Amino acid sequence: MNGFSFLLKMLLVGLFIFITAGCSVTTREVGSDEQVIYDEGYHFSDKKAIVEDMVTSLLSKHPLLRATDRPVLIVYGIANRTSEHVSTSAMTDDMRQVLLNSGRVRFVNKLQRKNIKKETSYQYGGSVAAETRIEKARQVGAQFMLTGTLRSIEKKQPRQFRLKKKTLMYYSLNMELTDIQTGLIEWADSAEVIREASKPFIGW
Amino acid sequence: MPRLFARHRSRLLVGRKPGILIIIFFQKAGFGFILRPGFRFLSLVLFLIFLNGCAGRLNKASRYYYAGQPQQALNLLEKGDNLGNRNQLLFLLEKGLVFHQLGEYQQSINQFLAAAQLIDQFEVTRLSEQAGSLVTNEWMMRYRGEYSERLWVHSYLMMNYLLLGEYDDALVEAKQALERLQKHPEALNADYFTRALIALCFANLAEDNDAYLVYRNLAKDLPSPAPIAADIVKHAERLGMVDEVEKYRPFLTPKNPLGEAELVLFVASGRIPLKRPGNVVLPPSIRFAFPYYSAEKAAQPRINILPHSWRYRPLLTTDLGVVARKALDARKTRMIAKEGIRVAAKEAISQSVGNKNDVAAEAIVRVALFLLEEPDTRSWQTLPGRLTLVRIPLPAGRHKLQLEIQSTGFDRRHIIELPEILLRQGQRVFQSVRF
Numbered sequence: 001m002n003g004f005s006f007l008l009k010m011l012l013v014g015l016f017i018f019i020t021a022g023c024s025v026t027t028r029e030v031g032s033d034e035q036v037i038y039d040e041g042y043h044f045s046d047k048k049a050i051v052e053d054m055v056t057s058l059l060s061k062h063p064l065l066r067a068t069d070r071p072v073l074i075v076y077g078i079a080n081r082t083s084e085h086v087s088t089s090a091m092t093d094d095m096r097q098v099l100l101n102s103g104r105v106r107f108v109n110k111l112q113r114k115n116i117k118k119e120t121s122y123q124y125g126g127s128v129a130a131e132t133r134i135e136k137a138r139q140v141g142a143q144f145m146l147t148g149t150l151r152s153i154e155k156k157q158p159r160q161f162r163l164k165k166k167t168l169m170y171y172s173l174n175m176e177l178t179d180i181q182t183g184l185i186e187w188a189d190s191a192e193v194i195r196e197a198s199k200p201f202i203g204w
Numbered sequence: 205m206p207r208l209f210a211r212h213r214s215r216l217l218v219g220r221k222p223g224i225l226i227i228i229f230f231q232k233a234g235f236g237f238i239l240r241p242g243f244r245f246l247s248l249v250l251f252l253i254f255l256n257g258c259a260g261r262l263n264k265a266s267r268y269y270y271a272g273q274p275q276q277a278l279n280l281l282e283k284g285d286n287l288g289n290r291n292q293l294l295f296l297l298e299k300g301l302v303f304h305q306l307g308e309y310q311q312s313i314n315q316f317l318a319a320a321q322l323i324d325q326f327e328v329t330r331l332s333e334q335a336g337s338l339v340t341n342e343w344m345m346r347y348r349g350e351y352s353e354r355l356w357v358h359s360y361l362m363m364n365y366l367l368l369g370e371y372d373d374a375l376v377e378a379k380q381a382l383e384r385l386q387k388h389p390e391a392l393n394a395d396y397f398t399r400a401l402i403a404l405c406f407a408n409l410a411e412d413n414d415a416y417l418v419y420r421n422l423a424k425d426l427p428s429p430a431p432i433a434a435d436i437v438k439h440a441e442r443l444g445m446v447d448e449v450e451k452y453r454p455f456l457t458p459k460n461p462l463g464e465a466e467l468v469l470f471v472a473s474g475r476i477p478l479k480r481p482g483n484v485v486l487p488p489s490i491r492f493a494f495p496y497y498s499a500e501k502a503a504q505p506r507i508n509i510l511p512h513s514w515r516y517r518p519l520l521t522t523d524l525g526v527v528a529r530k531a532l533d534a535r536k537t538r539m540i541a542k543e544g545i546r547v548a549a550k551e552a553i554s555q556s557v558g559n560k561n562d563v564a565a566e567a568i569v570r571v572a573l574f575l576l577e578e579p580d581t582r583s584w585q586t587l588p589g590r591l592t593l594v595r596i597p598l599p600a601g602r603h604k605l606q607l608e609i610q611s612t613g614f615d616r617r618h619i620i621e622l623p624e625i626l627l628r629q630g631q632r633v634f635q636s637v638r639f
Contacts, residue, residue: 079409080372083379085317088372165327200328 042086042152042171046193050173051094053191058177059102063144063186067104073177074108074142082152082171091173092146108142144186148175164198171195261285262294266585269302270475277586278302290346293322294582297353300360301586305638309364316361320380323354338542338549341493342580351391352524352531353584355384359398359591362405363470366634371408378405382418391534393425397522397591403435404468404593408632412439416448423452430455431518457518463597465627472638473611474502474589477525479532479581489570490551492543493579497529502589503611505639510606510619514596521592528583550577588638600629609639 078088177187268277300315358381365374406415416439423429433455440448558566607620
């Protein structure tokens with residue numbers, strides 16, 4: 001074996017080690033405040049920013065601004081009208097939590113209605129001591145309904161002769177607080193996220 | 205060391221063709237035995253057997269599926285592709301459809317979402333893969349799915365989400381399907397079923413404007429707008445488009461049944477034609493290989509609802525074979541260009557081997573490369589031949605219906621029992637049927 005063939009063999013071995021080293025698993029902790037964005041799509045940091053904006057607006061404007069009786073709200077969810085599978089219930093869960101922590105509103109638990117009914121039936125089924133049973137027809141009716149719509153508009157660069165493709169993504173969350181008795185929209189606001197990303201057409 | 209390189213570089217690189225450089229590289233690295241004509245021939249034949257064997261599990265699963273054994277098909281597909289990930293997309297597509305057939309819609313969604321994600325990754329062209337396929341064949345490439353198959357991933361996702369009552373997610377898929385349609389309109393416009401399904405996803409969430417736009421564009425491509433005239437009129441009325449209402453009202457037939465609620469059936473029948481290998485051979489050993497779909501037509505089944513008191517709205521149906529053929533035609537130019545480059549590359553390799561060795565070595569290489577030129581006939585095999593949208597307006601209440609099917613391809617009448625449904629006023633319920 002001459003020096004040159006030895007060198008080529010070493011080159012092949014080196015290349016193999018380089019490729020396999022790139023395949024090793026790495027992990028790192030990411031703080032909840034840290035912005036980690038891989039592409040133009042919806043990210044968890046967007047949810048955090050949107051929720052903060054909405055809650056601040058809701059608490060600092062009519063009708064909740066001067067409310068002293070801790071009005072009762074019900075969440076009817078956020079409709080997803082984007083072209084991505086986004087968990088909008090995660091947004092409303094976070095909003096409800098921040099609003100509850102403010103101590104200025106209360107919420108009806110819509111999701112647990114079936115279970116509340118089931119538990120009530122059980123308590124009145126004969127197994128529970130009468131003095132410990134909850135009273136029927138004592139649930140609180142909601143005064144306001146919180147709803148919203150998440151929309152997105154995507155704009156892609158036309159496919160011309162270039163090595164990268166740019167995509168512009170626009171997200172808008174519109175939220176409303178409706179007075180259930182009057183049917184009037186008492187508060188409405190929106191939050192927006194606009195992001196541009198570029199992806200290569202060609203890879204190795 | 206640099207001197208060593210410089211000494212060899214002058215001898216190796218100057219005036220050499222790339223094919224020769226690869227040969228010299230292996231010889232100098234001490235792996236020269238790989239390049240001996242006999243060994244090369246053996247390697248190429250083994251490689252060919254290896255590539256053809258890769259699709260074996262998919263073909264076997266398809267045979268199980270059409271023999272009425274979807275669970276066995278699934279068991280086989282679950283084992284996956286043990287020879288690399290070139291067929292990963294096909295495994296996901298086949299599993300997604302088999303899960304759908306078994307009524308496991310969430311599992312089906314998981315497979316199809318993974319498939320959609322993989323298709324997005326294919327937007328990046330991998331040079332290493334392209335280079336490899338240029339001197340071998342298309343089987344070297346990861347299967348990327350035809351334009352039609354990429355659309356049907358979203359069709360099945362829409363159906364799955366509607367069947368699960370997850371209408372927001374069905375709408376997400378409708379939007380992604382629209383994007384696919386807009387990318388390749390000529391190839392995919394004949395998929396009336398998917399387009400009607402997209403409109404239905406919009407209509408289901410009272411997105412009147414989008415539903416109206418999809419229906420109106422569909423009306424332009426249908427032989428007659430009659431099957432969707434009622435939908436256009438309804439959405440146009442809600443949007444206050446008086447002229448559009450007047451335009452489409454004449455297409456409303458008095459037979460158009462009305463109801464308080466609706467049962468929507470996704471009826472899949474037959475099987476999609478398989479891709480066939482096509483060849484053009486030119487002397488001395490040039491072979492152009494290409495896949496094509498045979499011109500089979502999927503029979504249009506005759507559907508009756510039992511009891512006969514219930515009638516359905518005009519049917520919207522897609523012959524999947526027709527759309528698949530159009531989609532394959534749409535990428536014909538690209539296919540021919542690549543085939544031309546491959547033929548040139550193989551001819552260059554044969555000639556360079558001939559120049560370096562004797563005539564016998566060149567002949568062996570020519571035969572091996574000729575045999576290696578295999579058309580890529582991989583496809584999504586468990587797809588039906590036809591998808592039909594059956595909309596049955598019904599009054600609110602409990603219903604137990606049967607589907608009576610007669611098709612030219614079937615000798616006898618088929619009766620399919622539908623699960624009992626309880627319909628509320630204004631409710632739309634979805635069910636999937638395959639025969």
